[in-house]
Amino acid sequence: MCREIALTRRAAGLEALAGEVVACRACEVAGYLTRAHPIRPTLIDDPRLMLIGQAPGALTDRKGYHFAGPAGRFLESWFDQAGFPPGYFREHVYLTSLTRCFPGKSPAGNGDRPPSKAEIALCHRFLERELQLIQPKVVLLVGKMAIDAFLGKHPLTDTVGRVFKIEQRLYVPLPHAELARLRVELGL
Numbered sequence: 001m002c003r004e005i006a007l008t009r010r011a012a013g014l015e016a017l018a019g020e021v022v023a024c025r026a027c028e029v030a031g032y033l034t035r036a037h038p039i040r041p042t043l044i045d046d047p048r049l050m051l052i053g054q055a056p057g058a059l060t061d062r063k064g065y066h067f068a069g070p071a072g073r074f075l076e077s078w079f080d081q082a083g084f085p086p087g088y089f090r091e092h093v094y095l096t097s098l099t100r101c102f103p104g105k106s107p108a109g110n111g112d113r114p115p116s117k118a119e120i121a122l123c124h125r126f127l128e129r130e131l132q133l134i135q136p137k138v139v140l141l142v143g144k145m146a147i148d149a150f151l152g153k154h155p156l157t158d159t160v161g162r163v164f165k166i167e168q169r170l171y172v173p174l175p176h177a178e179l180a181r182l183r184v185e186l187g188l
């Protein structure tokens with residue numbers, strides 16, 4: 001199949017998927033969320049990398065696109081520091097996460113609530129379709145939950161800094177961007 005036809009089919013598949021994502025209320029119906037507000041996937045022309053985080057944060061929930069908050073800016077700065085051309089992060093990296101709705105604040109008051117296993121399982125079908133449609137050669141896994149989901153449970157120190165090859169795909173674990181940002185800002 002010629003590349004142009006393949007790209008057109010992929011764009012159509014992603015557009016259809018985006019419609020299904022924004023209409024999803026599965027976690028609300030199941031009682032895991034009081035209000036489901038899925039983040040619409042940002043469709044980019046020719047994604048070179050896929051980046052998978054944990055779940056949308058409050059700012060992403062308000063602004064409506066993935067990694068809209070400080071973690072996104074921090075990741076963008078990593079790309080700039082690594083020598084990628086300006087704008088590469090938003091233009092060529094397909095951004096997504098294990099779940100697509102902001103889980104809300106943690107009841108303990110220490111940041112955002114991590115999505116539960118049940119929420120991740122309900123949302124997995126969307127991630128699976130994104131992987132099938134985009135067929136990324138390289139997947140960046142941001143944070144322990146995303147790393148564990150693909151590479152199994154390991155201490156972060158055993159995975160960050162390494163590259164894992166599974167069935168012709170490279171997985172690159174990265175620390176949780178928001179925590180890494182705070183560590184840098186507070187000099188921890």
Ligand code: SF4
Pocket residue numbers: 021024025026027028036037038099100101119122123
């Ligand atoms: S987190 Fe995923 S499965 Fe749950 S309501 Fe949002 S889009 Fe649907």
